[in-house]
Amino acid sequence: MRDLLAFCGYETSEIESELSRIQKAFTRLSITENDIETGKQRVQTYYDMELKGIRKLLGCYLRECVNIVLAKEEGKKKIVHGCMAPGFDIIGGAINSHFPDAFTMVPNPMFMVVLGCIFGKFVPILEAAERLWLKTGMVAHCAMVKSRLGLLSLGLIPKPDFLVTSGSTCETSPKTNDLLQETEGIRSLCYDSCRDIDPSEYPVQTRAIIFAAESMRRLTRVLEDNMGIKLEGDMLQEMLDAKSAYGKALGRIHKLIHTSDPVPIGSTHGNLLAWLGGAALTIDDTRKATAAFNTLYEELEERVHKGEGVLEKGAPRVLGILPFHHSDPSLECLMNTLGIAQIASDYDFPVPGSTPPDFNADSDPFVAIAQGTHSSPLAFNLSGRIEIIKKACRELNVDGVLNHYHVGCRYVAGDAMSIQRALTKELDIPVLELEWENFDPRVFDHDHFRSQLEMFKTIMKNKQG
Amino acid sequence: MNSNFISEHLRDRLTGLKKEKGNGTRIVGYFPGSYVPEEIIYAAGAIPICLADGGNRNATEVALSLVPRIICPFARGQIGEMLLKTNPYYDNLLDLVVAPIACQHVKKVAEIWEYYRDVEVFKLGVPHQYDGDLELEYYTDRLRVLMNKLASLTGNRITNEKLRDAIRLYNRMRSLLKSISFSRQNPSSPVNATDFIKLNHDSFLADPVFMITALETVNNELNKEKAATYTSGPRILLTGPNLTRGDYRILELTEAAGGRIVIEEFFEGIRYYWHNIEEDGDPLRALAAGYLRDRLPAAFMRSSTAKRFHFLNRLITDFKVAGVIWYELQCCETYDQEAFFLHEKLQEKGIPILTVESTYDTSDAGPLKTRVDAFIELIQGGMDNA
Numbered sequence: 001m002r003d004l005l006a007f008c009g010y011e012t013s014e015i016e017s018e019l020s021r022i023q024k025a026f027t028r029l030s031i032t033e034n035d036i037e038t039g040k041q042r043v044q045t046y047y048d049m050e051l052k053g054i055r056k057l058l059g060c061y062l063r064e065c066v067n068i069v070l071a072k073e074e075g076k077k078k079i080v081h082g083c084m085a086p087g088f089d090i091i092g093g094a095i096n097s098h099f100p101d102a103f104t105m106v107p108n109p110m111f112m113v114v115l116g117c118i119f120g121k122f123v124p125i126l127e128a129a130e131r132l133w134l135k136t137g138m139v140a141h142c143a144m145v146k147s148r149l150g151l152l153s154l155g156l157i158p159k160p161d162f163l164v165t166s167g168s169t170c171e172t173s174p175k176t177n178d179l180l181q182e183t184e185g186i187r188s189l190c191y192d193s194c195r196d197i198d199p200s201e202y203p204v205q206t207r208a209i210i211f212a213a214e215s216m217r218r219l220t221r222v223l224e225d226n227m228g229i230k231l232e233g234d235m236l237q238e239m240l241d242a243k244s245a246y247g248k249a250l251g252r253i254h255k256l257i258h259t260s261d262p263v264p265i266g267s268t269h270g271n272l273l274a275w276l277g278g279a280a281l282t283i284d285d286t287r288k289a290t291a292a293f294n295t296l297y298e299e300l301e302e303r304v305h306k307g308e309g310v311l312e313k314g315a316p317r318v319l320g321i322l323p324f325h326h327s328d329p330s331l332e333c334l335m336n337t338l339g340i341a342q343i344a345s346d347y348d349f350p351v352p353g354s355t356p357p358d359f360n361a362d363s364d365p366f367v368a369i370a371q372g373t374h375s376s377p378l379a380f381n382l383s384g385r386i387e388i389i390k391k392a393c394r395e396l397n398v399d400g401v402l403n404h405y406h407v408g409c410r411y412v413a414g415d416a417m418s419i420q421r422a423l424t425k426e427l428d429i430p431v432l433e434l435e436w437e438n439f440d441p442r443v444f445d446h447d448h449f450r451s452q453l454e455m456f457k458t459i460m461k462n463k464q465g
Numbered sequence: 466m467n468s469n470f471i472s473e474h475l476r477d478r479l480t481g482l483k484k485e486k487g488n489g490t491r492i493v494g495y496f497p498g499s500y501v502p503e504e505i506i507y508a509a510g511a512i513p514i515c516l517a518d519g520g521n522r523n524a525t526e527v528a529l530s531l532v533p534r535i536i537c538p539f540a541r542g543q544i545g546e547m548l549l550k551t552n553p554y555y556d557n558l559l560d561l562v563v564a565p566i567a568c569q570h571v572k573k574v575a576e577i578w579e580y581y582r583d584v585e586v587f588k589l590g591v592p593h594q595y596d597g598d599l600e601l602e603y604y605t606d607r608l609r610v611l612m613n614k615l616a617s618l619t620g621n622r623i624t625n626e627k628l629r630d631a632i633r634l635y636n637r638m639r640s641l642l643k644s645i646s647f648s649r650q651n652p653s654s655p656v657n658a659t660d661f662i663k664l665n666h667d668s669f670l671a672d673p674v675f676m677i678t679a680l681e682t683v684n685n686e687l688n689k690e691k692a693a694t695y696t697s698g699p700r701i702l703l704t705g706p707n708l709t710r711g712d713y714r715i716l717e718l719t720e721a722a723g724g725r726i727v728i729e730e731f732f733e734g735i736r737y738y739w740h741n742i743e744e745d746g747d748p749l750r751a752l753a754a755g756y757l758r759d760r761l762p763a764a765f766m767r768s769s770t771a772k773r774f775h776f777l778n779r780l781i782t783d784f785k786v787a788g789v790i791w792y793e794l795q796c797c798e799t800y801d802q803e804a805f806f807l808h809e810k811l812q813e814k815g816i817p818i819l820t821v822e823s824t825y826d827t828s829d830a831g832p833l834k835t836r837v838d839a840f841i842e843l844i845q846g847g848m849d850n851a
Contacts, residue, residue: 133805138795140535141802167593171569171765174593175799178770179806190767194603196566196590199579211592214599382576407535410569410798414532418580435533 001026004036007043008062009055009292018066025069029156031119039118046117046268046329048310053296057272058118060289064279065110067103072158076103078227081160082280083108083148084173085191086373087212088164090365091220091231092280094239099229104280107157108147109326112439113275116327122441125150133179142408143327143440145172152180160186162223168193168212169378169411189222191215193374199383203351205374213370220366236365242286243372246277249293254348256300258396261317262309264300267332267342270324274347311341316399316460319392320345321419322406328441331404331449338453340460342402349392350375351384382415386422393427399460401429404436430463432456468660471667471679478670479553485512491560491619494584496543496574497669497709499737499760500565500591502752504631505608507673508623509615514554515669516543516562517734519709522825524549531577537794538825539707539733540570544577554670561618563611565589568706568765568799571733587614594767595757605753612749628748634673635742641680642668642738648687649727650784655690658703658726659716665736666710698725699844700785704777705792706764706800709734715792715821718834722841728784730777732763732800765799770806777807781816788844789818790837794825817844 005015005022026036047054071079080095082088082104092104116122129146130136132153151157163177163186177188193212197205224230250273257263276289303309316339323345324332335342351374373379377388393401401423405416420431432452437443486492491511495501506513518524524545525538532544546555564575566588579586590607592600616623646661648654664683668676701724703715708731719726729735742755761776762769780786789811791804804820811818819840821833 133802135801135805138534139798139801140796141798167767171593172798172802174767175765175770175802178768179802181768182770182806188768190594192593192600192767194566194590194592195572196588196607198588211599211603215594218597218599382580405533407533410535410573410796414536414569414573414576416533417531418577 001036004040004043005062007040007049007055007058009052009057009059021070022062022066025066028069029115031121035119035121038120042120043118046333047272048265048269051265051296051299053292053294053299054269054272056292056295057276057289058113060276060281060285060292061110061113061272064281064285065107065114068105068107068110068157071103071105075101076158077101078103079158079160080104080162080164080223080227081148081157081186082106082164084144084170085164085166086168086278086376087216087369088166088191089278089280090236090239090243090369091216093243093282093286094231094235095223095229096280097239097282097284098231098235099227102227102229105157105160106279107151108144109275109278111147111151111156112327113272116441117271117329120328120441122327125154125156126440126442128153134176140407142170142172142406143437144408145176147439149176149180152184159184162186162226163188164190164219166191166193168195168373170409172408187226189219191219193370195381197381197384199381202380202384202387205351205379208379209367209370209374212373213364213366216369217366233365239283239286240365240368242283242290246286246290246293249290249297250277252297253293253300254344256297256304257343258348260304260309262307262311262313262315263317263341263343264303264309266310266336267324268329268336270332270342270345271326271329274323274345275326310336311339314464315339315341316457316464317396318342318400318402318460319389319396319398321389321401321403321416322412322436322438323347325444326439328444330441330444330446334446334449335453338450338457340453340457343398344392344396346377346389346392349377349388349395351377351380351388352391378412382418385415386419389419390422390427393423393429398429399464400456401431402434402456403431404434404438406438407435408437408439430456430459468664468667468679468683470682471664471671471676474671474675474679475667478672481672482512482514482558486558486560492558493561493563493615493618494555494559495563496565496571497733498565498567498571498763499732500567500756501563501589502608502756503673504628504635504742504752505612505623506563506615507634508627508631509612509619510621511560511615511619514559516546516555517666517669517710518542518546518552518554519707519734520712520714520825521545522827525825531581532573535796536573537570537707537796538823539709539794540574542709542825543574547578547582559584561614562586563589565591567591567763568797570797587611591757593765595762595769601753601758604757605750608749608753625748628752629744632742632744632748632751634677636744637677638668638673638680639736639738639741641677641684642736644684645680645687646728646738652785654687656687657720658729659713659720662708662713662716662729662735666734668736669710698723699787699841700725700727702726702728702730702777702780702784702786702789703792704730704789705794706797707731707733707794708792712823712825714827714830714833715790715823715837718837719790719841722834722838723845724788724790724837724841726790727786728780730761730780764803770803773803774807774810786816788840789816790840791818791820793820793822795822
């Protein structure tokens with residue numbers, strides 16, 4: 001256990017003070033000694049343990065995972081569950097920072113990294129949801145939503161008083177919460193946007209942003225009334241400031257990876273970098289995560305200065321459509337092995353003019369939050385999304401695009417073929433299209449993906465000349 | 466139920482529409498789901514045509530060149546029609562298409578049409594918290610923008626009076642459809658589900674003034690008839706996300722098995738006739754409230770499950786339903802979740818329910834027939850050990 005915690009960046013003193021909590025949480029999660037051994041092997045296989053910044057980031061996930069598991073017994077009286085709720089991390093983080101009796105948890109990223117990436121034990125959670133109403137088969141319910149239902153039905157997370165989600169890009173998520181409301185009596189709250197932007201409006205989304213801000217404000221008021229708290233504007237602003245620093249620190253790392261050859265870090269880490277942002281970390285924990293990013297940046301910068309990298313110089317460079325896999329780094333690990341550098345995802349490229357969201361610029365924190373959520377490349381429609389991806393390809397001068405579309409999401413999967421057509425026709429870039437599930441480890445088929453990636457690499461190499 | 470004169474009208478409809486278009490009248494297509502108020506299109510002096518064709522496997526397969534299989538067959542069908550260019554209602558006729566931002570599938574149809582087709586697409590924002598003030602304001606505002614767009618397209622000013630006239634016209638149509646449909650509460654009603662649904666679908670294409678006259682005739686004949694043409698067979702509620710023009714297999718199979726569909730509730734494909742629009746006050750606000758807030762919410766709307774279940778429960782009681790057939794198009798993710806809930810609840814009440822999934826593919830005709838036959842037999846008290 002101590003070795004694993006050291007791999008996760010825990011200092012000796014923290015190991016001593018936290019060990020009993022962690023053991024208690026692991027018991028709840030049925031993590032055995034064998035699992036811990038497996039975890040130690042997996043983190044060394046997938047992650048660069050030489051990098052202190054990476055170890056610290058793993059620690060951020062593990063710490064929050066333990067906080068979630070033990071929330072109820074450690075005295076949290078009102079618990080809010082957030083999932084697929086972009087921007088709610090800021091509201092939840094502010095609640096967690098200022099109201100000791102209240103707790104906002106966003107368990108999915110934590111459990112996907114801890115139970116999925118580290119311990120390789122994520123599938124039973126999905127299977128639990130499939131035994132209920134998120135069945136397997138052609139309907140392809142999203143494994144992100146299955147994770148929520150599975151975690152709750154298995155009792156791995158405390159039963160919340162409120163479920164919060166957003167329907168901005170997804171209807172499965174609010175519907176699942178609606179059914180949880182009917183079957184489990186947990187109140188479901190949702191904030192929305194409206195995706196009716198005309199291509200001629202691109203990239204302006206003022207109407208959608210204002211609507212989303214008002215929807216989010218209303219939801220927050222309902223939470224305040226029911227939890228007996230009052231989120232003042234300066235509490236949200238303080239959280240926004242912490243998030244802004246966090247975003248800038250992350251942005252520096254992305255920029256370094258985008259511009260370095262050889263790449264200083266493997267793409268298995270992409271998920272660790274991206275996924276923590278969705279958690280409702282307190283201001284202090286957000287600052288700790290920011291410090292981990294800064295440490296990592298310095299370590300990577302040193303490698304770049306020395307001309308060191310994890311793949312050979314000139315390795316084909318790829319933009320991934322949609323983020324890295326969230327619960328299993330196998331595909332990214334395979335790409336590293338094959339010498340393909342996935343240097344970015346389209347998520348690194350916001351809607352032009354919308355970001356980096358300058359959280360301090362607006363006096364209304366809800367508008368600032370909504371601006372941030374609408375800077376995602378998914379915020380726009382098909383034609384806008386294609387423009388953003390084309391721009392990213394040109395900027396990065398990539399050799400190819402890995403279009404692994406998340407089949408559980410109608411919104412993104414419906415765009416995949418049009419994106420491929422546009423990129424091959426207009427930019428003459430090879431595109432490898434994989435039907436994919438971004439949250440379900442069972443999607444990984446080593447032999448199938450290996451042969452596809454080898455062929456993809458050959459095509460890219462040939463085009464490089 | 467004699468509706469031959471409607472068939473004759475529809476046979477000549479396309480020629481008539483082309484003639485009207487030649488004379489400068491604008492033809493405005495819209496996707497179904499009852500979030501696009503035809504009243505506004507009509508009040509603008511344009512002709513509304515609902516693009517609600519389905520059941521065509523060829524169209525759904527062709528669409529796979531642009532979208533994957535997880536986009537539902539109905540939505541793929543709309544994309545397929547765009548690509549095939551063989552359906553006269555979808556090709557060259559339209560001056561504008563209004564696409565409600567409803568479920569993910571229809572949203573994707575809107576974006577694909579917008580990206581690939583020459584015809585202009587107006588995406589009508591439909592907020593999904595149907596009962597909120599914020600959402601009602603937003604939707605009202607989007608209807609206002611649509612109204613301005615239509616005024617600009619047609620060159621006609623849309624006055625409140627014109628809107629009220631249109632509301633009265635469509636209220637009459639809805640009332641007549643409701644009257645014909647509700648006649649099935651009476652066990653001796655001669656109305657057959659296939660005929661009623663086809664009549665409903667016809668109303669999407671026909672001239673509304675003609676359609677009202679036609680429906681009045683049908684309704685009057687029914688009042689006179691009252692003959693017990695269909696009195697036997699278990700009474701079935703048919704429900705689900707989508708039942709479109711041309712997708713009649715489940716109706717035929719149920720009726721062939723001896724079941725009698727006495728009421729339907731679908732989000733897409735069937736004209737919504739349960740509520741009328743307020744005729745007094747600000748007509749645009751009345752339309753917004755009527756189309757967004759007062760109607761039964763679709764399953765993808767927030768916190769809709771309880772309300773929808775209560776509504777279906779009421780139908781089961783009011784129409785003396787013996788069994789429920791849940792007809793779902795494959796990959797419809799929100800309705801698929803709701804099916805689970807409905808199953809549990811109806812089983813608690815002892816009401817049999819059969820879930821049928823369709824891809825518009827006819828290769829499963831045999832197994833599907835067996836399932837429907839067995840279900841009807843089970844309700845009739847056969848299959849003692851079932």
